[in-house]
Amino acid sequence: MNSETSIEVAAMRPQSLIRQRTLTRLRWFAIAGQTVVTLFVQFVLKFDLPLIPIGLAILSSILVNLWVIRTKPLSNALTPNEIAAHLIFDTAQIGVVLGFAGGILNPFSVWLLLAPMLAAFALEKWRAYLVIGAVIAVLTITAIWHTPMPGGVTLPHIYIFGSWAALMLGVTFTAAYARQVAVAQSKLTTALEATQAVLSREERLTAVGGLAAAAAHELGTPLSTILVTAREMEGDLPDGPLKEDAQLLISQTQRCQKILMRLSDVGSSDDVRHAELTLEEMLHQAAKPFLNQEGPDVHFVFDPDSDLAPPERLKRQPAIIYGLRTLIENAVKFADKTLRISARWDQKELLVIIEDDGPGFPPDVLKRLGEPFARQGTTRYQTRRQGLGLGFFIAKTLLERTGATLCFGNGRRLPGAWVEISWPIANLYVKEKRDISVGKEKLKHDG
Numbered sequence: 018m019n020s021e022t023s024i025e026v027a028a029m030r031p032q033s034l035i036r037q038r039t040l041t042r043l044r045w046f047a048i049a050g051q052t053v054v055t056l057f058v059q060f061v062l063k064f065d066l067p068l069i070p071i072g073l074a075i076l077s078s079i080l081v082n083l084w085v086i087r088t089k090p091l092s093n094a095l096t097p098n099e100i101a102a103h104l105i106f107d108t109a110q111i112g113v114v115l116g117f118a119g120g121i122l123n124p125f126s127v128w129l130l131l132a133p134m135l136a137a138f139a140l141e142k143w144r145a146y147l148v149i150g151a152v153i154a155v156l157t158i159t160a161i162w163h164t165p166m167p168g169g170v171t172l173p174h175i176y177i178f179g180s181w182a183a184l185m186l187g188v189t190f191t192a193a194y195a196r197q198v199a200v201a202q203s204k205l206t207t208a209l210e211a212t213q214a215v216l217s218r219e220e221r222l223t224a225v226g227g228l229a230a231a232a233a234h235e236l237g238t239p240l241s242t243i244l245v246t247a248r249e250m251e252g253d254l255p256d257g258p259l260k261e262d263a264q265l266l267i268s269q270t271q272r273c274q275k276i277l278m279r280l281s282d283v284g285s286s287d288d289v290r291h292a293e294l295t296l297e298e299m300l301h302q303a304a305k306p307f308l309n310q311e312g313p314d315v316h317f318v319f320d321p322d323s324d325l326a327p328p329e330r331l332k333r334q335p336a337i338i339y340g341l342r343t344l345i346e347n348a349v350k351f352a353d354k355t356l357r358i359s360a361r362w363d364q365k366e367l368l369v370i371i372e373d374d375g376p377g378f379p380p381d382v383l384k385r386l387g388e389p390f391a392r393q394g395t396t397r398y399q400t401r402r403q404g405l406g407l408g409f410f411i412a413k414t415l416l417e418r419t420g421a422t423l424c425f426g427n428g429r430r431l432p433g434a435w436v437e438i439s440w441p442i443a444n445l446y447v448k449e450k451r452d453i454s455v456g457k458e459k460l461k462h463d464g
Contacts, residue, residue, distance in 0.1 A: 034234055035100055035139050036092060037085065037090065037091045037092070037093045037095055038091035038092065038213070040095070040103045043079055043131075044081070044082050045082060046070065047078065047128065047422075048075055048078050048079055048082070049115055051071075052075055054125065055068070055071055055072075056165055056204075058118075064167030065148075066118060066167060067164060070113070070117045071113075071114055071117050073276055074110055074113040097144050098144075100135075100136075100139055101144045101147055101148055104132040105132075105148060106231075107132060108129060108132045108152050109155065111128050111129055111155070112129070112158065115129075115155075115159050116158070116163050117161070117163075117164050118163075118164065119166035120160060120162070120163025120177075121156055121159050121160045121177070121180050121184060122163075122166055122176075122180060122352040124318070126180075127184075127187070129152050129155065129156060129184070129188070130184075130187050130188060130191050132148055133152050133188050133192040133195075134192060134194075135195075136149060136192070137149075137199065138195040138198065139199070142290070145192070147258065149192055153185065154187065155451070156184050156185065160180070160181040162432070207407075209360045209414070214440035217374070236277055237277065240270055240274055240277070242351055243266070243268045243272075244267060244271065247263050247266040247267045248267060250263045250265040250266075251264055267415075281436065293330045293332065293333070293447050294331045294332075295320070295328070295329045295331065296327045296328045296331060296360055296362070296367070297319065298315070299333070299337065299341075300336070300341070300352055300358055300360065301317070302333075302371070303337075303342045303345060304388070306342065312349055312350060312351035312352070313354050313355055314353065314372065315345075315356045316356070316357050316358070317358050317359075318359035319359075319360050320359060320361050321361060321362055322361070323416060325364065327362070328367060328442060328445065330446055330447050331446060331447070332445060332447045333443045336416065336419050337415075337419050337421075337445075339412075340411075340412040340419075340421075341369070341412075341438070342415070343409070343411065344371050344412050344436050346408075347408065348371050348375075348433075348436075351373065351375040351376060351434075352373035352374055352433065353373075353374050354374055356371070356372075356373045356374075357371075357372050357373070357430065357431055358370070359372075361432040363442075363444060364442070365442060365443075366440065367439065367440045367445060369438045370436070371435065371436045371438075372430060372431045372434065372436075373433040373435075374431045374433045375434065378425065378426070379435045379440075380433045382426070383425070383426070386409060387413050387423070387425075387427055388410060419440065419444060420437070421439065421440050422439050423437065423438050425437065
């Protein structure tokens with residue numbers, strides 16, 4: 018993924034995963050739950066609770082929520098500092114309530130597991146560690162200092178220590194699991210955004226060819242009229258400056274026709290909406306940057322499963338060209354001498370196989386191939402296969418959007434790695450063809 022794609026991806030990436038409304042609603046739920054439980058224990062179960070400190074703690078949470086609603090739109094995304102501040106306040110508030118209601122022996126102490134989970138998911142490491150540290154501090158303080166459990170229940174210190182250890186493990190494992198989910202989600206989001214940026218750029222580039230072809234078609238008739246008129250003027254005018262001007266007009270009009278013919282050639286071969294390709298042209302376009310270059314020899318093999326002729330009138334899709342090119346580029350980077358691109362087809366399916374004589378996929382990479390994983394380590398294989406993780410994911414995603422199915426492995430006809438791409442052949446044919454050669458033929462005829 019080049020720098021241009023990185024800029025596009027950065028521009029489309031959201032700044033925060035959590036909005037003001039989310040934490041505000043969670044706090045309202047916590048307030049309602051704390052209020053209902055406190056009243057239930059006090060008036061239904063008839064256990065005496067220190068209602069004033071507990072009520073003040075709940076009231077502080079209500080006031081914070083009202084202040085947040087008044088000062089900021091609920092639809093606003095929170096900054097990392099704001100998220101951390103919210104979570105630390107909620108942790109301290111729950112800690113005060115628990116401290117006056119039995120401490121960590123209170124079964125509702127599990128509420129404290131929510132803050133480290135959200136922090137690990139939404140914040141970078143040091144802010145997440147800050148929130149987790151606040152939770153650990155609150156758990157430790159409420160384990161040491163707390164009012165007796167409602168009803169006068171007393172438990173041995175070893176039980177309190179066990180509860181504290183269990184909550185510590187809960188905090189650790191909950192935060193670690195949320196962090197893994199967040200990292201995986203971030204990688205996937207980044208890779209999908211990169212895929213969309215690549216596809217959009219390819220479509221913009223190929224659309225230029227369509228505009229060129231349309232220009233050649235639209236300008237062909239006016240230029241032909243100008244040329245015919247200029248030739249008639251040349252024949253009617255006597256020798257002199259006016260006749261020289263007419264000749265200059267003819268020469269410049271012919272020059273414009275030649276330029277438009279070249280533009281028409283570009284449009285007819287590159288425009289994603291109009292172009293038609295044969296199978297051979299499609300594979301050669303994908304491999305074009307690596308042909309006649311230093312590196313492995315690239316061999317094309319066309320092996321039909323029946324007597325059918327090679328597919329023609331395939332629609333030129335940037336996703337297919339770019340996806341195949343990325344897979345071929347990966348193969349070129351670690352092939353020793355030979356890269357083989359073979360194609361087989363029948364009435365229902367087209368199969369393209371890219372294989373090389375390199376070292377193949379290492380087992381640990383093969384298990385994760387197709388995921389947007391980040392490379393780790395500096396092995397010879399990883400050094401030679403730059404961009405395998407994200408690049409392969411982008412290629413796989415682009416090809417799958419065209420209806421392709423991919424599989425891969427080691428040691429087919431060549432000893433190295435292989436990738437097999439198959440399409441329902443109906444997905445590749447041009448469904449509607451517009452003739453863009455009229456303007457070009459007119460230019461040829463009149464020129």
